Amino acid sequence: MTLRLPLFEYRTPTSLAEAVAILSDSDGGAVIAGGGTDLFPKMKRRQTTPTTVVSLSAIPELSGIEIDSEGNCRLGASTPVAAVAASELVPAVVAAAAAEIASPQIRNTATLGGNLCLDTRCNYIDMPELWREASGHCLKDGGDTCWVAPRGDRCWAISSTDLAPVVIALNGTLRLVGPRGERETPAEALYRNDGIDYHDRSDDEILTQVMLPPFGGRATYRKLRRRGSIDFPLVGVAAAAHLDDRGTVGSIRLVVGAVASAPLRATAAEEFLVGRQLTDEVIEEAARLASHHVRPQDNTDTGSRYRKWMTPVFVTRALQDLRA
C-alpha cells in the first residue's frame, strides 16, 4: 500500500491580500504550504486533509534577504532554507542552523517560514493512518488520550524547528499578516508549550517576515542528531551573548529546542550567567539550571532518558562555543 496524497485544491496567489482572502474565506479548510516538505507527508498519512493548499511561492515580497537602513536583517518567510544557509547577510549562526536542517534536497524546497511554523512531531502521530487506527487515535489526532503520557490531559508532541531557538536567542521579531491587518510579535511569543496548540497564530494569518536586530556578540547553535545527512533535532541549543574583553557575560539569551512542545528559554541559567566568566564550573552550573526542569518525553527515536542526559551536554557545548 503506497501512500498517496488526498485530493485537494492547490492555490498560488500572487499577492498577500489574495492569500489572506483565500485563507479567511476557506473557513479553516485551507492551509499554508511553505515548501510542503512537512505538510505533504502529513497529508499522505492523513494527519491532515485540507481542502485547499495555499502556496506562498508566487508572492514576490515574501522572498529574499536584506539589511535595512537600521542594520536589521529582514528575511522573507518564503526564502528557501538553503538560501538562508548560503546567505552572507544573515548572522553566521542563522546560516549554520539552517545548514543543519533536514537534508540538502529538503533545504532546497523548505522555507524559513515553514521551519518556524513547523508542526510538532511525535512517534504516535507521524504514522500512516492504518497504524494510528490500530493504536487508537491520540489527542492531537482527534482522540482522547495522549499515548506518550496517557494519564495527562495534554499533548506532548515535540517542537522540532531548528531555526526558532536561534531566532529567539537573537531576539528576532516576526511579522504576521491576516484579515485584521498586520502585527509584529517577538519570536518567543509565537510559541506555546502545547503539542496541539503550539502557535499563537490563527489559521488565516500568514508569517511574512523575520526581523533580526543587529547583533555584535557571539552566538552558536548545537544540535543533537542521530544521523549526519538528515535529521530533526533531538535537542537543539541556541545561545547568543555579549561578552566583555575579560570574557564576562554582559547579556545572554539561551534557548533549548526539541525537548518540549515549544523552544524553551533557559532564563534561570541566563540570569546566573550574567556577570560571570564562562569557566568550566560556571558552565556546569548553567547547564544544570538550563536542564533540570527539562522533561523530554519518550516520543522520538531515542529514548527520553537519553535526551534528558544530553540536554546539559549540549548546553555545555554551546556555552563552550561562546568562550572559544
Added chain:
Amino acid sequence: MSIGDPMIRPDARAKVTGEARYPDDLAPADALHAQVVFSNQPHARMVSMDTTAAAAVPGVVMILTSADVPVNEYGLTMFDQPVFIGLETTGRSRVPADVSRWEADHIALVVAESPEAATAGAEAIEVEWEPLPVVADIEAALTDEVLVHPEHESGSNSYYGLRIRKGDMAHGWEQADVVVEGTYHLPHQEHAYLQPEAGMAYVDEQGRVTVEVPGQWAHEDQEQIAHALDLPPERVRVIYPEIGGAFGGREDMSLQIVLALAARALHERGDSRPVTSRWSREESIVGHHKRHRGIITARLGATREGKITAVEARVHLDAGAYNYTSNKVLGNCHLAVAGAYEVPNAHIDSHAVYTNSTPGGAFRGFGGPQGGFVAETQMNKLAEALGMDPVELRRRNALREGSIGITQTPMPPGVTLPEVIEACSEAAGMDQPLAPEAPDGPFTPFPTLPPEPIAVKRGRGFAAAFKNVGFSYGFPERCEAEIRLHGDDRIERVELFHAGAEVGQGAHTVDLQMAADAVGVPVEMVEGHFSDTATSGDSGSASASRLTWMSGNSILGAAEEAHKAWLEGDRPAVGHFRFVPPPTTTLDPETGEGVPNFTYGYVAQAVEVSVDIETGHITVDRVVSTHDVGRAINRALVEGQIQGGVVQGQGYVLSENLVVENGHILNPRLSGYLIPGIGDIPGRVDSVVLELADPLGPWGARGMAEMPMITYAPAVIAAVHDATGVWFDEFPLTPSRVLAGLEEAAPH
C-alpha cells in the same frame, strides 16, 4: 585485455539518467494491480475468511486465496511455508495452511483495475482469528511450550542442528593459560535495498506463465513457481529486469508465486492484461526475511604464547516462522564461529530455532557476520588478556596452506590469510601508535562533535576472517553459460547467454569482460543476454560471493566449446558449458567432519574510531579493508563492493536497530530504522586489494563481495574497546547503548 580493466559499466548511463527499467517501471497503462494481504497475525488460527464484500468493491477483478493454489507450499530449501494461509486448500501441501505463523504471512491477493481498488478490496476482506500464544524469541522457543510447526514431529522448535567435536576438550582447557568467554547477542539487519519488491506477470506468446521480478536466482524462482502452480518448469518463465539491490533479501519468494498465480488465473478467464504489484517500504520491511538475530555463547583458551588450545561455542539463530535458508546460514555461522584459525580442540553446537518472529535468511555474509563477530571479538579479548598485540595473536594462529580446518579436513589450496593479515597490518600502520588526530578523508565528521576534544577518545581495532565462495555442504553447485560466435572468416560478434543476476554489483559487466577475454575479442564486441530462463541455462544465484568465480569458469568453458565448434566450421559457433566445481559434503552429524566448501576468500580490516564519551556517538575515521581477490577482473567494481560492504557493516554495528516485539516489527520504515546516510559513513576507506591467485578461480579470481561485512563489526567493537576500555557484547552501538555501557563500567 579486458581482464583487469576498471571499465565503466555498460548499464551506468541508463541507471544514472533514469532510463533503466526497474520492476516498478514495467507496467503498461492497461495493467491490473494486485495487492498482497498480510495476515498481521504472528500466531493465530484462522476461523473464517469472507471475501464477498471485497469482491464487490468496484474495480476488484478477482481475489486469490489458498483455494486457488494447486500446491500451497514453497521454500528454497524446505517446503515449510504456505503460499496463502487459508481454510480451503487442494490438500496437496505438507504444511498446514490454517495457521498464520508470521505477521507477514499472505492470506490473499486482490487483483483490481487500480491500486486504489486493490487496496480497498484488501481492506474489505473479513477474517476471524483465534489467537495462539506467540513464540516471541529464541528464549521462548527453547522452552518448547508452544510449537511453531507442530506438524514437524520433532516436538521441538529447535529444528536443525550441527555439531563439531574435534580433539580432546579436557586436554585443550588443561593446556590453556588464559580463557576468555562471553555471551553475545547479535541483532537483526534489514536489507533496505533501494527498490522495494515489485513485479509484473503475464502469459507470454508461447503460453508460458511469465514473471518479471527482481531476484537473485531466476531458475530457482522458476522452480518454486512451477512447484506451487503444479506446472512443468518450462511452462514458467522468469525474467529479471534491472534490480535495485538484493544483498540476499531477494533470494526467497516475495511476489513471484502470487503474481504467477494471478497471471494464470486471468489468462484462464480470457483476460490477457499483465498484472503488477509493488510493496511499499513498510510492506517490504515487514514482508521479507532479515539477517538472523542470534545468541552465541563462546569460550576460547590459549597458551601464554598465544597458541589457541580450545574453542567452545553454542549458537542459536532465530529462524523465525519459516526456514528460508536458515539451515544453510547456520552452517556458515557454525564454521565462522571457530574463527579462521588452527584450532586443535573444538566443541561447537549450533541450532536454528523456529519462532513467530520475522524469518531469518540470507543477507550478505550468510551467517559469517554473526559467527565472525564472536570469533573475532573473542580473539581480541584474548589478545587483551594475554597482553599481546592482536595482529601478532592472529599471526600465530592463522589458517595457512595445508592447515587442517575445523571440520578435520585440509583447507582447499590457496589459503592466503597470513598474507592478508600482514598487508592489512602494514597499510594500517598497526605497529605504530595510533595518531591522536583522525586522518583526512573525503567525508566530513559528524557535526555534533564537541568544541573541545577532551570528550573524544580515539581507538583502533583489528579483525580477520574467511568466507566460503560458492554453495556449501553438498548443496548442488553448478553454473551454465552459452557463447555464440558470429562471423565468417573471423569472429565479428559474440553473444553471451547467462542467468547470473545483476543486482547492482556489476555482475554483467565482469561477465562481458570475462567473455571478451575468453574469446579473445574487445569487450565492445560482446553482446550479453542475461537472466531470462527462456534463453539461459541455470547459473545459480547471485549469492555466496560466488558469481564472478562460477560465472568466469562457466564462461571459460563455453568459450572453449565455442572455439571448437568454430574450428569445425559451425556458424554461428555455439558453445554451451555447465561448470561444476569440486564436490562438497555435509558434516558428520556427530563430529562435524566433512568438506564443507571448495574455496574461500580472505579478509582483514583495521578500523579507527572516535568515541564521543559524553554523547555515546561513534565516528569511524578510517577503515583499511584488505582482501585477497585473486584477480580483480574490474578493480573499480571490487572497490565498490568493499565500500558498499563497509557502509552496510557500519549500519549493522552502529545504527540499525530493528525493534521486534511479540512477532511484530515496530519500526518498519527508514525514519525509525536508521541506515547510514552519506553523513554517517566512515571518513575514509582504504581498499587494499591483493591478487594472489585462487588455484581454481577463473583468471585466479576469488569471491569477495561478502567479506567486508564479516570483519567490520568486530573491528569496530575492538576499536571502541581500545578507545574506552569497555567491551560491548551486544550491538548496534546506538549512542544510548554506548553511554549505558560506559556508565556501567565506570559509574559516575
